[in-house]
Amino acid sequence: MSGLWCEAAWLPGRGVVDSVRAEVDEAGIVTSIRSGVPAEAADLRVAGVAFxxxxxxxxxxxxxxxxxxxxxxxxxxxxxxxxxxxxxxxxxxxxxxxxxxxxxxxxxxxxxxxxxxxxxxxxxxxxxxxxxxxxxxxxxxxxxxxxxxxxxxxxxxxxxxxxxxxxxxxxxxxxxxxxxxxxxxxxxxxxxxxxxxxxxxxxxxxxxxxxxxxxxxxxxxxxxxxxxxxxxxxxxxxxxxxxxxxxxxxxxxxxxxxxxxxxxxxxxxxxxxxxxxxxxxxxxxxxxxxxxxxxxxxxxxxxxxxxxxxxxxxxxxxxxxxxxxxxxxxxxxxxxxxxxxxxxxxxxxxxxxxxxxxxxxxxxxxxxxxxxQGRRLPGLQPGRYCDLMAVDPASLRTVGSQRDQLALTATAQDVATVVVGGRLAARKGIHAVLGDPASLLAAAIAKIDTAPEGP
The missing domain is CATH 3.20.20.140 (Metal-dependent hydrolases)
Structure with a gap:
């Protein structure tokens, strides 16, 4: 069991709520959530607004x-x-x-x-x-x-x-x-x-x-x-x-x-x-x-x-x-x-x-x-995968937006943190394991450009 704490998070039926903490099991599934609580020492901390x-x-x-x-x-x-x-x-x-x-x-x-x-x-x-x-x-x-x-x-x-x-x-x-x-x-x-x-x-x-x-x-x-x-x-x-x-x-x-x-x-x-x-x-x-x-x-x-x-x-x-x-x-x-x-x-x-x-x-x-896809749903609710995307609510694009209306103002540039199964997957456009996707794409596309075509 691990913990994750969000500065703010959108919860189904409740809108954006401050200080949300989730417990996540070994399969990456949310087992419980509480709001209005502080982070614990070992928690993965997610800034911004998590969706x-x-x-x-x-x-x-x-x-x-x-x-x-x-x-x-x-x-x-x-x-x-x-x-x-x-x-x-x-x-x-x-x-x-x-x-x-x-x-x-x-x-x-x-x-x-x-x-x-x-x-x-x-x-x-x-x-x-x-x-x-x-x-x-x-x-x-x-x-x-x-x-x-x-x-x-x-x-x-x-x-x-x-x-x-x-x-x-x-x-x-x-x-x-x-x-x-x-x-x-x-x-x-x-x-x-x-x-x-x-x-x-x-x-x-x-x-x-x-x-x-x-x-x-x-x-x-x-x-x-x-x-x-x-x-x-x-x-x-x-x-x-x-x-x-x-x-x-x-x-x-x-x-x-x-x-x-x-x-x-x-x-x-x-x-x-x-x-x-x-x-x-x-x-x-x-x-x-x-x-x-x-x-x-x-x-x-x-x-x-x-x-x-x-x-x-x-x-x-x-x-x-x-x-x-x-x-x-x-x-x-x-x-x-x-x-x-x-x-x-x-x-x-x-x-x-x-x-x-x-x-x-x-x-x-x-x-x-x-x-x-026939898959378990993502989000902060018991029984869901702890899969989240958190955006910066104070970027050039989002500043001044109501937090529950960020879908109409944010872009991928504002995604500060991505979580998969309660584990960090990316921060600020950089993959936690693979690094910058742009470099990976450049290398792969260059190889395709020089590859022989099929018959």
């Missing part, structure tokens, strides 16, 4: 390589951006991906994210051949991500992704060969094998395996009933959904249904589903996702960067869906900016303010993201 740490509900770690490199193509689009993404994916090896992901996960930790759902589809060698032998077996890329997460002290939910087609009715392209499996049965078998290996080698508090379908473009309809009947009921399921109007149009033409309608036809719109983006939805889609109590993962800074549009977050919430947040392609790695962008998107759409008050923004950033 539940953020849970990143959607990440593609290797996309971090593209930040600041895709804006020189004139009138670009998601589809032209995607070609650069394929080139970055083609350069990855297990060792290089572990190095890059360690840096990306460290960047997340120092900014306040202590859990991540990694939407992973770079499974095989660039020509599609499974890894094996000296590379660490068929799960070489997946285990590289698991080791990276442990190195960075982030809780990883590895979303092993089913990716079988290059579009509706189209085979995988040359660039997509390493993403795919021989069919839905092959994916299910590989997923089960991966779950067994990870359960054997890693604590579930640190690394767990769940499932993802790339999209209705990437998974043919005939595979959906197989997945619905065969996927273990105890694991989360994520999917990119209606990110682009072109996806909706292709799905309607091929099936007569929207992507959401197609998933509903096969019984996949349930409370374990996390629909990522959900930017271009019909009123019927919103009703289906709400009635199924699905999680919708908004990635506001990515959706802005790619020009995807503003998803109907408030309408989805009002219909019964849960809203979570993710960094996706990492144009920004900052939970505070994602929270702010969620509210600002609704303001821009409606011309009104106050759609997501600060408490709802923290719930989206923290609790909803953890739920989408």
């Amino acid at each position: 539940p740490a953020a849970s990143n509900a959607h990440s593609h770690a290797f996309h971090r390589v593209l930040r600041g490199r895709t804006h020189n193509m004139g009138v670009g689009s998601f589809w032209t951006w995607r070609e650069q993404m394929y080139r970055a994916a083609g350069a990855l090896t297990p060792d290089l991906y572990e190095e890059l992901a360690t840096a990306v996960f460290a960047e997340m930790v120092v900014t306040g994210w202590t859990g991540v759902a990694e939407f992973h589809y770079v499974h095989h060698q660039p020509d599609g051949t499974p890894y094996g032998g000296n590379t660490g077996g068929q799960h070489a890329m997946e285990l590289a991500l698991a080791r990276a997460a442990v190195n960075a002290r982030i809780r990883l939910t590895l979303l092993d992704t089913c990716y079988l087609a290059g579009g509706i009715g189209q085979p995988l392209s040359r660039e997509q060969a390493r993403f795919g499996d021989a069919g839905v049965e092959a994916w299910l078998q590989r997923l089960q094998s991966l779950r067994e290996v990870v359960a054997r080698d890693f604590s579930p508090d640190h690394v767990s395996v769940a499932a993802a379908l790339h999209s209705v473009r990437g998974v043919p309809e005939e595979a959906l009933p197989v997945i619905a009947s065969r996927l273990p009921e105890d694991i989360p399921l994520h999917i990119h959904l209606s990110e682009q109007p072109a996806e909706n149009e292709a799905c309607l033409q091929a099936t007569g249904l929207t992507p959401t309608g197609l998933l509903h036809r096969h019984g996949l719109v349930t409370s374990r589903l996390s629909a990522v983006h959900a930017t271009h939805l019909t009123e019927s889609d919103i009703a289906l996702l709400g009635a199924g109590h699905a999680t919708v993962v908004m990635c506001p800074t990515t959706e802005a960067d790619l020009g995807d549009g503003i998803g109907p977050a408030a309408a989805l919430r009002d219909a019964g869906a849960r809203i979570a947040l993710g960094t996706d392609q990492h144009a920004v790695v900052d939970p505070w900016l994602e929270m702010r962008a969620l509210e600002h998107g609704e303001r821009l759409r409606s011309g009104q303010r106050g759609w997501f008050p600060p408490e709802a923004l923290h719930e989206a950033a923290s609790d909803a993201g953890a739920i989408s």
Whole structure:
């Protein structure tokens, strides 16, 4: 048992409270809290205002390589951006991906994210051949991500992704060969094998395996009933959904249904589903996702960067869906900016303010993201992980703010302390074990820039 004392902390249902002390067990779980008490000699002391740490509900770690490199193509689009993404994916090896992901996960930790759902589809060698032998077996890329997460002290939910087609009715392209499996049965078998290996080698508090379908473009309809009947009921399921109007149009033409309608036809719109983006939805889609109590993962800074549009977050919430947040392609790695962008998107759409008050923004950033990963919630409450992000309330950006409204003024630059499981993980942008993530990122990106491309 260890102790942690916060100068001030946001507590569920109480707002910001001064002098909060928590007892934490060996698993990093809060066993008790008291407020208005002094610190004890051996306590980890946390200055500023502590909030539940953020849970990143959607990440593609290797996309971090593209930040600041895709804006020189004139009138670009998601589809032209995607070609650069394929080139970055083609350069990855297990060792290089572990190095890059360690840096990306460290960047997340120092900014306040202590859990991540990694939407992973770079499974095989660039020509599609499974890894094996000296590379660490068929799960070489997946285990590289698991080791990276442990190195960075982030809780990883590895979303092993089913990716079988290059579009509706189209085979995988040359660039997509390493993403795919021989069919839905092959994916299910590989997923089960991966779950067994990870359960054997890693604590579930640190690394767990769940499932993802790339999209209705990437998974043919005939595979959906197989997945619905065969996927273990105890694991989360994520999917990119209606990110682009072109996806909706292709799905309607091929099936007569929207992507959401197609998933509903096969019984996949349930409370374990996390629909990522959900930017271009019909009123019927919103009703289906709400009635199924699905999680919708908004990635506001990515959706802005790619020009995807503003998803109907408030309408989805009002219909019964849960809203979570993710960094996706990492144009920004900052939970505070994602929270702010969620509210600002609704303001821009409606011309009104106050759609997501600060408490709802923290719930989206923290609790909803953890739920989408099937994880224990973070924060200062008995039974939760003692995972915290504490901000300086007197910085240039935050000075004068009411403490319970810091979600609307703080940024990652104001994160003074990050705690994972009651242990110090980062202070003032420096990782407690790995040091400055910028140096790690610079080294990894330089290696990718000089790596040979895949076939």
